[in-house]
Amino acid sequence: AVNFIVNILNMRATGMRLLRMPVFVWMTLVVALLLLFSLPIIAIALFMLTFDRQFGTLFFVAEAGGDPILWQHLFWLFGHPEVYILILPAMGIVSETLPVFSKKPLFGYPAVVFAGAAIAFLGFGVWAHHMFSSGIPTVAQAAFGLSTMTIAIPTGIKIFNWLGTVWGGRVRLTTPMLFSLGFVALFVIGGLSGVTHAVVPSDWQQTDTYYIVAHFHYVLFGGALFGLFAGIYYWFPKVWGRMYNEALGKWHFWLMFIGMNLTFGPMHWLGLQGMVRRTWVYPEEAGLGAGNFVVTVGAFVIAVGVLVFMINWSYSKRRGRIAPNDPWDARTLEWTMPSPTPEYNFAVEPTVTSLDDFWHLKYDEDEDGRAVRKEKADELVDELIQANGNPDHEIHLPAPSYFPFIVGLGIMFIAYGIMYHTRPYGIPMLAAGAFVAIGALFAWGSEPLEEVHDEEHEDHGDDAHDGDAEPALSEGDA
Secondary structure, three states, X not given: OHHHHHHHHHOOOEOOXXXXXXXXXXXXXXXXXXXHHHHHXXXXXXXXXXXXXXXXXXXXXXXXXXXXXXXXXXXXXXXXXXXXXXXXXXXXXXXXXXXXXXXXXXXXXXXXXXXXXXXXXXXXXXXHHHHHHXXXXXXXXXXXXXXXXXXXXXXXXXXXXXXXXXXXXXXOOOHHHHHHHHHHHHHHXXXXXXXXXXXXXXXXXXXXXXXXXXXXXXXXXXXXXXXXXXXXXXXXXXXXXXXXXXXXXHHHHHHHHHHHHHHHHHHHHHHHOOOEOOOOOOOHHHOOHHHHHHHHHHHHHXXXXXXXXXXXXXXXXXXXXXXXXXXXXXXXXXXXXOOOOOOOOOOOXXXXXXXXXXXXXXXXXXXXXXXXXXXXXXXXXXXXXXXXXXXXXXXXXXXXXXXXXXXXXXXXXHHHHHHOOOOOOHHHHHHHHHHHHHHHHHHHHOOOOOOOOHHHHHHHHHHHHOXXXXXXXXXXXX
C-alpha cells in the first residue's frame, strides 16, 4: 500500500495532476489508503486470537473475563473496509471502460473521484451494522443505521455518473462493455439489498440467513468479479498483443450473468423464509427444496461460463488475431505503448496536458462540440508506439529476485511452527523458518541493484573499463 501511495503521489508523469489521473489510478490510491489503515486492525485481532489459542491469554474468553464481542468489533472494523477494498478497483475499471465504449468522456469525473474517496472514508463508520443482533446499545444501533444509509449517497452518485456516461453515447456492446453494464445492474441490486441492513428490525430478520449471502454476492460477485472480467477483456490486447474471441467472450458474459442471477437471486427469498447460513441439511417440511434446486442449477451455469472463459483465454493469448495498436480507440496513455507492453512501460515519459490526453491527441471538436477524428491520428498513434517500442537510450530496471518469495516461505514455516509449538516438530519448524527468512532477507538486501550483462561490456568495449566512465544508475540509485 505504501509503495502504491508513494508512486501515485510522487512519481506521476509531467503534467499529470491528480485530477488528470485515470479513475482506475484514483481508486487504486484510495484502496491503498484503506489497506494502510485497515490491515493493522485485523493483524492486531489475529495476534490476540493466536495468543488466546496458543499461549493461554484471555482476550476473547468470556468465562475468564474476556470479551468475544471485542473480536467482532475488530474483525468488522477491518471487514467492512475490506468490501470497499474489493469493489473500488472494479469501480475504477468500469469508469475506464464505459467512456471508451460509449464514445463519450466520463460524466462528472470529479464527482466519481470524490465519491470513491467518500465511500472509503464512510466505510470505517458502518462496521457495527453487522452486529445489530449482538446486543450493542440502542444509540449505537441508531448511529450505525444512519451511517449505513449515508454511504449509499456516494455510491448512488457513481451509479448516476455511469448512466450519464452511457446516455446518448454511441454504445458498442463489446465483451468489456457487457461486463461493465452487468456490473452496474447487479451492483445496484446488491446495494439496494444492503441498504435494508440499515433498518435494525429488518436486519435482525436477515442476520445469518441466506439473504446476507445473496446481498454479499450481488455486491462482490456481480460487482467486483464482473468489473474484473471487464478489465481482463479490455486490457487483454495490451497484455498479450492478441485479440480475444469476441463470440466466446459474449457467451462467457451471458452464462455468468444468467448463472449468477439463478444462483444468488433465489437466496433472497430463501433467507427471508428462514434458511440460515452454515447449515448442511434442512428439514424437508421447511419448503426450501425448490429454491435450493434453482441455486444448484445456477452454480453449474456459472461453472460452464468460467470454463468458456478459460478456453477463450488460453486459446486467444497464443493464437488470437494480432491486436491493432489502438483496438478500442481508447482514451488513456497505456495505449501509446506497444502490445504486449514492454517491461519498462514508457520509453519516453509522456507530457500530459489534459484529462484523457490520448483522446485529445486523436480528436478535435467541431462547432457543435462533437468529437472529430484528426486526419493524421493513426500516424500519430503509430509514432508514439514506435517511440515507446524502440528506446534510443538505456533503460535500467531493478533486477528480478527470488529472495522475496523465499522470505515468504520462511514466514509461512514460522507461522506453522507457532501454531504447532506443542508438537515435537513445532519448534524445529519455527527455527527453520526463522533461519530461512532471516537468511533470505540478508541475501535480498545484499543483491546488486543492477545486473551487469556481458553484452553491455561487449557493446561498450574498452569504455566499460575506462576509469573516467561513470557507472549507470539503476532506478533505485536514482
